[in-house]
Amino acid sequence: MLGMNAILDTAIERARASLVNEQRPDGHLCYELEADATIPAEYVLLEHYLNQIDEPLQQKIGNYLRRIQGDHATNPGGWPLFHGGKFDLSASVKAYYALKIIGDSPDAPHMAKARKAILAHGGAERANVFTRIQLALFGAAPWEACPVVPIEAVLMPDWFPFTMRKVSYWSRTVMTPLMYLTAKKPIARNPRKVFVDELFTRPQAQIRDWIRGPYKSNWGPVFKVLDSVLRVAEPYFPHHYREKAIDKAIAWTIERLNGEDGLGAIYPAMANSAMMFDHLGDKAHFDIAMGSIKKLLVIKDDEAYCQPCLSPVWDTALAGHALIESGATDATKAACDWLIPRQELNVVGDWADNTPGTRPGGWAFQYNNPHYPDVDDTAVAAMLLHRAGDPKYAESISRAREWIIGMQSTNGAWGAFDINNDNQYLNHIPFADHGALLDPPTEDVTARCISFLAQLGKPEDRPAIERGIKYLRETQMPDGSWFGRWGTNYIYGTWSVLCALNAAGVAQDDPMVKRATSWLISKQRADGGWGEDCESYGDAPAGEFHGYAAQSLPSQTAWAVIGLMAAGLADHDAVRRGIAFLQASQDEQGSWTEQAYNAVGFPRVFYLKYHGYPRFFPLLALSRYKQLMASNDRIVKFGF
DSSP states (O other): OOOHHHHHHHHHHHHHHHHHHHSOTTSOOOOOEEOOSHHHHHHHHHHHHHTOOOHHHHHHHHHHHHHTOOOBTTBSSSBOSSTTOOOBHHHHHHHHHHHHHHTOOTTSHHHHHHHHHHHHTTOGGGSOHHHHHHHHHTTSSOGGGSOOOOGGGGGOOTTSSSOGGGSOHHHHHHHHHHHHHHHHOOOOOOTTOOOOGGGSSSOGGGOOOSSOOOOSSTHHHHHHHHHHHHHHHGGGSOHHHHHHHHHHHHHHHHHTOOGGGOGGGSHHHHHHHHHHHHHHTOHHHHHHHHHHHHTTEEEOSSOEEEOSOOOHHHHHHHHHHHHHHTTOHHHHHHHHHHHGGGEEOSOOOGGGGGSTTOOOOEEOSSSOOTTOOBHHHHHHHHHHHHHHOOGGGHHHHHHHHHHHHHTOOTTSOBOSSOSSBOOGGGGGSGGGTTSOOOBOOBHHHHHHHHHHHHHHTOGGGHHHHHHHHHHHHHHOOTTSOOOOSSBSSHHHHHHHHHHHHHHTTOOTTSHHHHHHHHHHHHTOOTTSOOOOOGGGGSSSOTTOOOOOSSOOOHHHHHHHHHHHHHTTOTTSHHHHHHHHHHHHTOOTTSOOOOSSOOEEEETTTEEEEETTHHHHHHHHHHHHHHHHHTSSSOOOOSOO
């Protein structure tokens, strides 16, 4: 039999070869990014809205929607927000409508089950705001079902309680063309004249409580009254003022249309811009918007779905760390060289409103999104360039450092796209029933920025690092974990912070570190792996870990092992068992896959499955373990 070292070497070699094989000729990697049923369903409806129906594609999307339909105790016939999840009303309404408009009979067993579940949960009238707007655009619900968000908001000055600069980048890009649509109220072409009256618990004319609680705070009733006032007053707004707002919204959208990568490079914004340009009769910009949407489609032999966006920079930067750790020198160089020209050094995006004088220097998440670079991507990409050690990357690293420092919020932490974007009262307006209107600083992004700055080791950055560490001390959960905003969930947050604390030189016997490692070890499963599902973001008390009933995940096991190694526990039995799990779960191709969703767009609302996570995180964990076992000090020397 092979010795333990030889088995580890073989596992690393196979995983490295598999990852290198997936690298594209120009050096980058980009994996599928899967969400729930809502975006494929919305894409189906978009084609019917425009009467540009690709029948073979629609049938493949139908196959996808039928496959992911729920069929278990907590979801008997509806659609979940993540694999194996509970019934979600809004996703189910959209998926049902999409299947019906594709041609599925309402009497088909899968449709009858879905309809029964929808009605049992209050019917389509209780779906979220975005779903009700979608229905209104098809004439399948009245516009009274939707909250009032006057397009005049684009004209409001900074002192006004609600302005577009006060909400997150994704909210800005989604809402600006959407406000045009709610102002003009166009109706879908809907050539098959398909509606879903059967999803409402009563005739729509009898519904008087479209917008109601339960409210998240005392702000809710206040904003409900304000919505009622605006509903009466809006028809009397000065016409010239409305036209000025419409013109500004159109110009704002065109400036950020972003070519083939689309408005904000995210699906809802792209679709809203396409419908806006369609209504305007602006074919040139409409074609650009539709072209960007087509790039998001994943079309296979029997199925198809639409991604929420593309993740090439994130995938390439993360995979680059696995490649460099595993010794794939040429592949790492190719990845770094691909990243360099995608750093945004010229466009001063919306982020600059709160940090005037800071020069651009970040990377976007997608192929191209110059107005909206991502702080997290920038830290991970720049750490990779720094590790690569080529002097030609020095200027790029310097500009990334300058931008990251300029993006630190006043509480010492970092958000994903903006600074101090934390006016929480805005999450209580009727439009924000998803609770994700903002981009506040978070533990995981803060950890990555600390890791980057600490890895560079510049003494003048120490005050920024210390402010970030103070924030992390204050946000540690009572059980020792940290919340993970952009990855599922407490495992992700805790791994991220432990890496940052190690890079920043926080002692391994610091109580903060010891509580975190004790928590991680306590969550290891009998098979040696770790697994946490998206219910950790659900209705349970804050900090409550929710494990999969019978499943450890390669990506989350890798996070936990990397976090423990960063905390100086490379020799701990938990790490050894985690490494053994990764070796045992490696597939015949030398890589890993997982059905479970492993990330989050908006907690409790929108979840993601990065198909690349189980491809590169286990390789990073195995390679780091090998390096530490061969060293004398067992010290992780990098921030990531």
